[in-house]
Amino acid sequence: MNLTQLLFYCFAAVVIGSAIFVVTTKNIIYAAFALFSTFFGVAALYVYARADFIAVAQLIVYVGGILVLLIFGVMLTNKVSGQKIQTQERNKIAGFIISLAIFLILLVTIQKANFSGISWINEIKLKGQELDPSTSTIHAIGIKTMTDYIIPFEITGVLLMMALLGAAYMARRDSGTEKKSD
Amino acid sequence: MSFFPNILHQLSGITGGYPGFHKFLEFDSPIGLGLGFIIATVIAVVIFVGFTAVYALTAVYVERKVSAFMQDRLGPMEVGYKGTGQTAADILKLLQKEDIIPAAADKWLFTLGPIIIFTAVFAGYAALPFSTDFIGSSINIGLFYILGIVAIDVIGLLMAGWGSNNKYALFGSIRSVAQIISYEIPASLAILSAVMICQTLDLQQICYQQGIWYNEYWTSSGDYREQSNYLFGLKGLGINVTHIGGIITWNIFRFPLLLLAYIIYFIASLAECNRAPFDIPEAESELVAGFHVEYTGFKFAVIFLAEYAMMFIVGLIAAIVFLGGWNTPLPNLSFSQVITPEHASQLSNWELLKSFQFGYLTSGAPGTWAGNLWGCFWILSKAVGAIFIHIWIRWTLPRLRVDQLMYLCWKVLVPAAFLCVLGAGIWRLWMV
Known part of the structure; x- marks a missing residue:
């Protein structure tokens, strides 16, 4: 494994780790800031997909725009009625079943997908337009x-x-x- | 040049022009993250951090001296000759201070805030060309990348403001972020109009376009064709100024409305740096010191450094996009004969001076030591000039009220910037 791959796994770990943190933490402001790491890591993964423009657009739109709006919303509404805003766990079982189902669907689809059989990829390869x-x-x-x-x-x-x-x-x-x- | 492999290849681009050093570090494979890459990265980071630190020390001293001059005082005079050692002493004092985290503060956010602020601003330096070869990474979306990465500093501001758990800090950070994201719109539109004229986001290419070395830029794909700059960018006028260069080929001359765009960007960049007259986030009389009121010691020093680094970065962006980048402002003034770069390289300085070739005289060919040193000199002069105006304005103009701030942004600067974009679109049609 060379350093490029190592960096890829680092970014992937950042994305997954911070996403899990966003879901599990009760402190909503921590969740918002952890979302920053998720967006940032996803931007890095876009770079690996050679989509450099999309990567920077991700930074500008999600980090510079949406995330700031989110944090502003939380900051301005926190402790409105003397009660701290915290995330609550509801519909545990239903949520677990739905997310497990989506995970399985994605897993099976990706496993069964035959990337070398996709026509437009082969066409580009034939023409040498990679x-x-x-x-x-x-x-x-x-x-x-x-x-x-x-x-x-x-x-x-x-x-x-x-x-x-x-x-x-x-x-x-x-x-x-x-x-x-x- | 795509983004990532190029970073690997070019993060060490400081060595790009010198084949010997280049070979020594072995950058043959762009993907191969070898020892050479790590060494070069470390060198680049050390150079830029060191440079930023020295610059910030100087800028603080200059700011105090200039303000003193404007207010008819002496300013710092005690430490060293005319107080030159004052800021170094201040930093030494600052670093020795106890690092206090308030009991009610959020420990994690309080610590992370300054780190993100500094990292975001500092990451912007990675793509800035200081000369033909001295560039961290010559990525082809450099300008877009810098605008995006520097905008991340608002997250750090929010973390610092929220983490301090202090109402002044929170107000300061909310004001600051609201101001920065509002003023990003006219700033980006102003830059967009320049990008429409240049047709590229590659900062190095933007620089090359604005000077006598236009035809020295080889695109990565190797397709080469003769490029020409015409007076005011208008081909119809038929006055070829490619070999005259200097200020005549700067973007503000290639499309005169970009002078307005430059002013818009300058005003917006003042607001993005939270500098007076847009310093309501720090308003001493209302908020003590804004979002960094609770910070002490090293963390305060880092925030301070980031603030000055931000001033420098906006100065550099303005210089590159509007004021010719690392190109000399002096034009070649021989209208009788056209001297090409190849011809000029064979002439001595005296012959260049005799034939009024001030452009060639004050800039070396790309890839040579002279070219790089002149390039650094010119671009740093332009940036430092912008910083001097920042300082000048701070000690001249009073602070804007928040409604005046928003009025200026949304009702003056944004429409004016849209006008520039529209004008750039029409002008571009006349340029080809």
């Missing part, structure tokens, strides 16, 4: 987003715009209450 470590993926991503995947891309944009406008509308005090509070 991703070289030195090829830039951003040009391909940009062109694909603007051609083949333009509709999902635009719909996402509209959706985010709606969310932004909605948030701005809700955050805005209407003029009546403003006069009273002032």
